[in-house]
Amino acid sequence: MKIAILGCGTVGSGACKLLIQNASEIAKRAGEEIVIKKVLARTPKKAYDAGLDKSQICTSFEEILNDDEISLVIEAMGGIDFAYDCIIKSMEKGKNVITANKDLIAIKGKEIFETAERNNVDIMFEASVGGGIPVIGVIKNMLCGNKFSYIMGILNGTTNYILTKMDKERLSYDEALAEAMALGYAEPDPTADVEGLDPARKIAILASLGFNAICTLDEVYSEGITKIESSDIDIAKHYGYVIKLVALAKEKNGEIVLFVRPVFIPKSHPLASVNDSFNAVVIKADAIDEMMLYGRGAGSLPTASSIVGDVMAIAKNISTKTTGKDPYKFYNTKKVVSVNSIDSNFVVRLDIADEPNSLANVTKAFAKENISIKTILQPIKEENQASNLIIITHKTKEKNIESAVQKLQNSECVRKVKMFMCFDSIDDI
Amino acid sequence: MKIAILGCGTVGSGACKLLIQNASEIAKRAGEEIVIKKVLARTPKKAYDAGLDKSQICTSFEEILNDDEISLVIEAMGGIDFAYDCIIKSMEKGKNVITANKDLIAIKGKEIFETAERNNVDIMFEASVGGGIPVIGVIKNMLCGNKFSYIMGILNGTTNYILTKMDKERLSYDEALAEAMALGYAEPDPTADVEGLDPARKIAILASLGFNAICTLDEVYSEGITKIESSDIDIAKHYGYVIKLVALAKEKNGEIVLFVRPVFIPKSHPLASVNDSFNAVVIKADAIDEMMLYGRGAGSLPTASSIVGDVMAIAKNISTKTTGKDPYKFYNTKKVVSVNSIDSNFVVRLDIADEPNSLANVTKAFAKENISIKTILQPIKEENQASNLIIITHKTKEKNIESAVQKLQNSECVRKVKMFMCFDSIDDI
Known part of the structure; x- marks a missing residue:
């Protein structure tokens, strides 16, 4: 099976690295070799570092699009317009698509899913939420016998790192943010993280899958952590709580509440001990009762783990000629109600x-x-x-x-x- | 799709209940109705309670075996000989099989997998480990790009309940066991739980999947909790540890260590705060780094959740005519080395x-x-x-x-x- 990867930054290079480093085990498990035929990379340095050679690197998307040997395209560029364009065109050419792009799925998910279904191709996006934590597959497939009551998570590593530092080392918000930036946990412009936009995208995706109803980013109330002071942390501690930036999707009588906001959580709750840049998702549903998934919510290799999981699933579907046979089903219409x-x-x-x-x-x-x-x-x-x-x-x-x-x-x-x-x-x- | 369930005790009745209670959502997700055609039940009381009617209950396995409409058999009886016989005969008749029977998979897994492959049918057993926690699918499918370093878990709710009571309420072992029995957490003969046999079966299964090499029950060193005294708990506490009955499968240089034994775990470790009858599995692998899955490791409905997840996967394979196309691959030979x-x-x-x-x-x-x-x-x-x-x-x-x-x-x-x-x-x- 021959694949292409669009973008070779943190996510794309991680996928290359993992596919190369575990190639022989992956081939045994998939039943065939997974060959990275082309990587679209503006600057090839990271691609070389990941183990690719010159012949694999290209700078034109059309070269990938017109290569009929390539049956799977992994979109790892981020951003909206160009990424969307590449995904739609790839699917229209009969190529299956994997993306790590939470912004895109949270905003244009519906169009992307419909295009995939129309063209009988697979679209998968495990890497878009929770990094290495396979929460999308767990919700969509493994817990599909359940009625979900809520999905609640710490879905952003940057803000969780900052809150942990404020709590454990009594740093101020600004000190903790500076530390997160110095360590590369926070982007040069940290707005999407600290204002809660990143986890808002993720909870929109999880809610859509859990409640089988499209939930979009603009339906999520979101509040970040910029207004949290050390004195708030002290008060929480005094009363036996921890402050966490919580993303919640909760259903009750057909109404959904969707938010991201700082919440006081009891110290004994499983989410309270999720520290540093770790992520976790708690799921409450009628059959399983309560479940938590905990792990690395970001980073090059954890994200690559989710991408490769999707690659293997699609490889199986390609070999059995069943791509596009498991479309996302958003058969419900739910009312998103005000958070207050x-x-x-x-x-x-x-x-x-x-x-x-x-x-x-x-x-x-x-x-x-x-x-x-x-x-x-x-x-x-x-x-x-x-x-x-x-x-x-x-x-x-x-x-x-x-x-x-x-x-x-x-x-x-x-x-x-x-x-x-x-x-x-x-x-x- | 028409299915049969063998056994209508805790596990079988849970599966019936869940399939009936969420029938309309399950049908929408599966794209077709899942019909329970026959349930093999010695005493029909639990079957009636689960919502079945008289026409669905039968007392002869042959009736199910010879019903060509039934494409999937769920084995929920437990035990070895009769269950094995039913599973093999069902597969030889071209029926797909789901089982919650950890004893059987840990002992006769190889024969069962080979029979399934020979007959082009699916065999799934998510419910055999971790109750409602979908750890088998996560290891086999979603993390399949990883090389596993270890799989470590609290895989038995009864013993974890006893240890939690000894720790938090300072009960003696005998007092805690009596309480677990009174609450129905422990069987009338609790040997398999308290001597570590139950988690030993489960870790053998997880190790086989994680390391792609058959590991059997007799290769697992297992030690229970019967010798733990209150004074041991006190010592652990004094030094900042918690005693947990840990199941471990660890690979290093092609050698595997497999054990179940009580271990002192630092209080800060994610497993240390897994209390009462909850189960959890920590997975360490090269791409994801560390991950934990936490939830209900037993119980009627959590186990049913895993069974229904398998039902949906098999339903998809039946509808796309791809059953038997994803056999378990045990291509590795690993040496199990002594625990000491x-x-x-x-x-x-x-x-x-x-x-x-x-x-x-x-x-x-x-x-x-x-x-x-x-x-x-x-x-x-x-x-x-x-x-x-x-x-x-x-x-x-x-x-x-x-x-x-x-x-x-x-x-x-x-x-x-x-x-x-x-x-x-x-x-x-």
Whole structure:
């Protein structure tokens, strides 16, 4: 079987490296040799480092597109327009496609799946979510007897690294980000990571597969970690929680909630001990109850592992002439509902006016919105600091808290509010 | 597609229940209805409870075997001889087979796989290891680009429940076992669980798939948890460890070590926080680095989830006429080596004679075998108690310790020895 790889950066070079380094085992398992015929590479350095020779490197996509020997194209360039173009053209030429491109699948998934089905080719994208963790295959195939209740994950290694450093080494957000950049965990422009866009794409993909209904990026509420202060981490610790950037897709009565946001998680929860750049996904479904997959969510070789897994699956389909026979089925239509309509516990931090009535006003406003308070803490004020109030609520809707806080702000009793979702009991959020 | 289920106990009734309860979603995903035509059940009560009606229940295997409409047989009876007979006969009649029978796969796997290949049918057994955790498919298919370094797991829920209770609630072994039996976690005869036979079967299966070489039950060294005392748990806790019944398959230079035994694991390791009846598998491989799968390792519906996943895969193969096209490939021959030849840290508990020279004799004997001691503790002796010595070694081979201890026993300096493997750094055991 002859394949081509588009792009030879971190992802593409990893795939080359793995296919070369484990070639003999891979051939035995696939029942045939997997030959990298062409690699589209602007700068061939990484391709040479990965073990390719000059004859394998090309600079024109058309050369690959028009090579009828190539039955599988791996798109490892990233970006939207050119990648999309290459994928569609490849499929229209009868070539199967693997992509690691989460942006593209989260935005143009529907068009890509339809083009694949029309052309009887396979499209696979295990590497687009969770790096080396085979979460897509597990959800789509292995757990396909289940009805999913939720899929919840730490799906971004950069932000998890930053939060771990802030927690374990008491670094500030800026210090931790600088460290992540120095180590290459964060991109030169870290926006997509720290603002939660990257995990938002991933949870859109997992939700689509889990609930068999197309969920797109713009349906995911997303909030990053840039506003998290060391004092938030301290509060979490004090009450037995850890702050994690959680991506959640949850279904209830045909309604889906999709978000990425920092959440207070109990220390005893499996996700709480997922540290550094590791990723993890917790799946709750009717038959399996609870399951967690944990591993390397990024990196050259872990991502390559997922690509090669897809290569082997497609190799089998090519050899049995069954490509395109297992299309993604989005037979459901689900309603994505607003994130502030779900029930959860919340941690609310209020800077309140230094007046005798403030505390009474706050608790009264919360009571009026039927928000039941679980614990309340007013730390001793240091000089020149605003009076701080920390409230952990019983289960309520975020919009109730928003409404209470708005009234308080009008009364000038509250100066600043910060709110975190808090998963005391995750089962029935 | 019409299927039959042999046996309607915990596993069989779970499969019926799940196929009935999620029938419409399963049909949409599979592209066709999955019809349970016959269930072989000695006592039909559980079958009725699972939602079957009288016409579906039969008491003769021949009725199923001779029904040409039935293209898939799910063996959910357990046991060896009759189950083996049914599986082989079904395959010879061109029927695909799913089994949850770990005993059978671990003992007769080779014959079963060969019969399947000869008859162009599928044989799948995801439910045989890890209950609802899809570890077999992950190892066989999704990580197939990797070279595996080790597969290490907590593969038995009963013993993990007992150890968790001993650790968290300070129960004795007998008390914890009694509780596990009362809750139905332990069988009336718990031997296969507490002596490590059940996880030994499972690790033999995972090793066969991971290393592509048949590994059988009799090649697994197995030791249970019956000799673990509360004081062992206390020592582990004191030094920052947790005792877990670990199943390990590790490859190094073509040699495989296979064992089930209680191991001291550092508290920070992902397996250390796998509690109660949960199972987990850690996989270390060249591309993914480290990965963990965690979930329900037993139970009616989790096991059913794995069975239904297999049903869907076989349904696809039947509809594309590709059954039997993906046989298990055991192209490697590996040497299984003795468990006491691997390098590890050890915790050694010695009851020594109450003589001034004892400590000196012990340390001298250890030094003679080149065993470097990391920490040594001699707790203050209570009246009428033997003098106790706790040694944690640096990396050494178990046989060196055995040899040192043997010499000491001859000198009557040591009365009783107890030894645990201790995974300080799991990477290079």
